[in-house]
Amino acid sequence: MENKYYNDNEAKFSKLISELKNLSRIKAPDDFEFKLMLKIRNKEFEERLYKNNQFSPVKFFTPAAVVAAVAVILFFVLPAPKSESENPLMMEPKPIEKTNNAVNNQAAFNGFNKMGNNKGNQKQTRSSAGESLEDYRVVVRPNDVVLREKSDVPVNSDKTINLDEYISGHTKSSQTLKRGDLVSTDNADFDFNGFLVREEPDQKTIQRYRAIIDSINKAKAKEDSLRRKSSKLKEP
Amino acid sequence: MALNKQLESLTDEELIKEFQDNNTLEAYEILVKRYKDPLMNFVFRFVGDRDVCTDIVQDTMIKFYLNKDSYRSFAKFSTWIYTIAGNLAKNELKRRRRRTIFSLNNDDEEKSIQVEDKSFFAPDRAADSEIKGEIIQKALMKVKPVYREVVILRDIQGLSYEEIAEVSGLSIGTVKSRINRGRTHLQKLLEKIYRE
Numbered sequence: 001m002e003n004k005y006y007n008d009n010e011a012k013f014s015k016l017i018s019e020l021k022n023l024s025r026i027k028a029p030d031d032f033e034f035k036l037m038l039k040i041r042n043k044e045f046e047e048r049l050y051k052n053n054q055f056s057p058v059k060f061f062t063p064a065a066v067v068a069a070v071a072v073i074l075f076f077v078l079p080a081p082k083s084e085s086e087n088p089l090m091m092e093p094k095p096i097e098k099t100n101n102a103v104n105n106q107a108a109f110n111g112f113n114k115m116g117n118n119k120g121n122q123k124q125t126r127s128s129a130g131e132s133l134e135d136y137r138v139v140v141r142p143n144d145v146v147l148r149e150k151s152d153v154p155v156n157s158d159k160t161i162n163l164d165e166y167i168s169g170h171t172k173s174s175q176t177l178k179r180g181d182l183v184s185t186d187n188a189d190f191d192f193n194g195f196l197v198r199e200e201p202d203q204k205t206i207q208r209y210r211a212i213i214d215s216i217n218k219a220k221a222k223e224d225s226l227r228r229k230s231s232k233l234k235e236p
Numbered sequence: 237m238a239l240n241k242q243l244e245s246l247t248d249e250e251l252i253k254e255f256q257d258n259n260t261l262e263a264y265e266i267l268v269k270r271y272k273d274p275l276m277n278f279v280f281r282f283v284g285d286r287d288v289c290t291d292i293v294q295d296t297m298i299k300f301y302l303n304k305d306s307y308r309s310f311a312k313f314s315t316w317i318y319t320i321a322g323n324l325a326k327n328e329l330k331r332r333r334r335r336t337i338f339s340l341n342n343d344d345e346e347k348s349i350q351v352e353d354k355s356f357f358a359p360d361r362a363a364d365s366e367i368k369g370e371i372i373q374k375a376l377m378k379v380k381p382v383y384r385e386v387v388i389l390r391d392i393q394g395l396s397y398e399e400i401a402e403v404s405g406l407s408i409g410t411v412k413s414r415i416n417r418g419r420t421h422l423q424k425l426l427e428k429i430y431r432e
Contacts, residue, residue, distance in 0.1 A: 013419045016426070020391040023369050026280040028272040029290060036268065036297050 240266075248313035256304050264304075267313070268297050274393060275321045281388045282325045284377045292328060296321040315402040318395070322385060322403060329381055375425040383418030390415050 010017065038044075141147060243251060243266055255263040275296060280289040299320050307316050376384055389395045389403060400415075401408045 013423060016419060016423050017391050019368070019372060019426075020387070021394075022365070023281075023372060023392060024366070025273065026277045026286070026289070028276045028293065032272055032290070032294070033265065033268060036294055037265070039294070039298065040301055 249309060252304065252307055252313050253309065256307070264301060267300075267317075271314070271317055272297070275317065278318065278388055278393050279321055279325050281373065281376060281392055282322070282381070282385060283328055284373060288328060292324045293321065295324050299324075311402065312399065314395075315399050318389070318393075318399075318403045319405075326381065326385075371429050372426065375422055375429060378425055379418055379421050383414050383421060386411055386414045387418035387422060391419075 240262055243254065243260070243263055246254065246263075246266075248267060248270065251263040251267050254260045255267070272293060275293045276289060279292045279296075280286060283289050283292065296317065300317060307313070376388070379387065386400055386404060389400045390397070395403070397408050397411055397415075400406075401411045404411065406414070
């Protein structure tokens, strides 16, 4: 069966095969045998043939030597890549920021801010410059200097959620249906520093500050009424 | 003289046996005479260079002379000598390829072929068969060496599949498929050349 297949193929290539068979025959030159016998009698071939077959250390180690030479050239000639990053062991240590303090102070600051401005409104009021007080944080330096720095807390203040309220379902406003972000909404690179614990100020402090604010308000109202009265008296 | 006549009537295998056993140089010479032309033809068709081909066949004969004892009587002498010649021819091709890779002007060979092309159809050229022969040789040189070798052995040298399998060290099935592929490729090349 196999033979038949190849015989069929021979039939297919019959023209080509006949052309190949009819090719002119190449003949050896007339002095072929003379030269050959001369070489054999003079033993010219021996040196050449034995040279080819003999093991030569030079030939054997040439590729390895070339590779080694290239490696050495590359090592010494090519400039070493400059590393952009400094060795952390050789770096001047940075002053440690008391981040925990800062976060706690911020929570207290926020509580005070809410209490002083809008009692019922959960939303943060914005200053005239358009910045929330939450955008700032109090930082205690190692030399006990207290600074107010721009906060890089990784939470968007507009979208922060009170987890306790959220879980218990006490918040009924439509705002709670919005999805809050723990870290950030955009693709900005923020490190997640952890959950922020909201510290509610104690009731006594609240009442004390309320009393202060009420007395200030009363004093203001009194002052206003006195001014109005004095102006009425001055009028002819 | 009488010895020569006597030796000439011997087969290849008997002659090499005589050469192996008694170191009879006449037996060697008769074998050289018998195989120089077929080997020249085979190597020339494979390498495509007459001078190189002469050197390769000379080397084949020298190798045969030096390694006569490596021949074993169970093999055919013709396949043994064709194997030596084929290996030397392949080495030559490898050496050439390496030289072409490291050569700065790689396209020299291509240029020389182009010059030859123009002379193919010159009116003052010899017979049509000679032109055809050159075209076929050019096409043969474009066939991959693995296919070229078996096609030459089969269709030009007239060896059987079994002999080719022995020369090339391949199975008969592989030999047949390689011959088939080589022929197909050669035919395509020739069709293209004839069309041009």
